Amino acid sequence: MDSSRYSIASGLTLGRRRHNANQFNIMVTGHSLSGKSSFIRTFQHTLNIKNKTSKTDKKKKIENQFNDLKIIDDENSSIAISLTPEMREDLNASPEIETFDFPPRNIVKPVASDILEIVEDGERINLRLIDTPGLPIPIHNISKNASDFDPKIVGEWCTSILLYIENQYEINLLEESRVRRNRRFPDSQVHVCLYLIDATTASVANGLTAIDIITIQKLAERVNLVPCLSKADLMTVKQLEKIKKAIRNDIDEHNLPIYMFDDDEDDDQDIKDQNAMFRNMIPFVLVNAEETEVGDRIGIEYIEEDGKHILGRQYTWGTVDVENPEHCDFCDVKTFLLETHINDLKQLTKDYYYESWRTNKLMEVKGAISKPIVSSGLRQSVAVPQNANITPPTSNHSSPMVTPQQPHQSVQPLTPQQVAMMAANNSYQPNVDE
Secondary structure: OOOHOOOOOOOOOOOOOOOOOOEEEEEEEEEEOOOOOHHHHHHHHHOOOOEEEEOOOOOOOOOOOOOOEEEEEOOOOOOOOOHHHHHHHHHOOOOOOOEEEOOOOOOOOEEEEEEEEEEEOOOEEEEEEEEEEOOOOOOHHHHOOEEEEEEEEHHHHHHEEEEEEEEHHHHHHHHHHHOOOOOOOOOOOOEEEEEEEEEHHHHHHOOOOOHHHHHHHOOOOOOOOOEEEEOOHHHHHHHHHHHHHHHHHHHHHHOOOOOOOOOOOOOOOHHHHHHHHHHOOOOOOOOOOEEEEEEEEEEEOEEEEEEEEEEEEOOEEEEEEEEOOOOHHHHHHHHHHHHOOOHHHHHHHHHHHHHHHHHHHHHHHHHHHOOOOEEOOOEEEEOOOOOOOEEEEOOOOOOOOOOOOOOOOOOOOOOHHHHHHHHOOOOOOOOOOO
């Protein structure tokens, strides 16, 4: 695949080491019945977990301790805004984050795991796994033709996933807007999304379905997306080769902006070879471990073979070992997530996806904020150009992330959220005391 056609990382300088990788959040999404929850359970089972931090029994608060905010207009004029108690209450409120120990049976919206304190390759990581409802694929009508399915199916599902992702950006933006920031504020942004494609569905469709193509295009505008082929143990070696080739062709043909393991200019040859290896694996082949019901929960079951305990699946013809690189790519996925590319994924999330979303939000606010503002009994206005030209980081991303702001038709009242967003403007530099 030609990574330069649709990779968005090549325009950014990214560090490729594991320093300061404190919080890392992985979302697993994709086809209904593709084994998303099972993958999370298998993945959790292979981790070196030192501790779990549960947020289930209490509501997580963002302690936005705003006093007076200042909004800076294009002429560098400062306007103070005094927040009412009601505005402060709205700014301090944050959505409750539901968490789980193991993924629940029936998921109707994205749900995050407890924070798992793990150690991988000598590095301490606070890991959060996010499970999601399945994307319904009409089995009776699997097609590459976009006119063969109801767009409402994709619309409602994508809205649910994107809302979760953007809510985490909103939480981060509110924290940035604080006069006194908390340096230990947890990072809840989704750093990578594993998109699971059911192998049987991909075989019938001879690659990606039209629903997959549209969905990947939408999600990849907001998050690092890595396509994976799930339930690969149901396919023969030749079938897998054919499916992987078809999916790679679809990615090329539609310029899908997936995460492409791009090289940095200062990477040595070993790292470049490793990146090339990962690129050639796309889509990654996954197999989940056997599971068994334990009370009201689903647990992982080991297979005994030749005196060894194997994490995998047993068939009449033999055993599939999840942790055997010759059987699937599970270990390679775990390696790039938690070791080799964790910093790339985090930095790209911060420097590209979050900043692109933030830029769009600020443009929306500026388009609606050219209105009188009451401050200390005086009426003043903020002059903001309606067609601000703000450009995201240089990239080969085929889908533009930021569009010119359209002239607003009517002026809406200033909301607390808009106040917070304007406070996060690049011109505004709050004091960092914590």
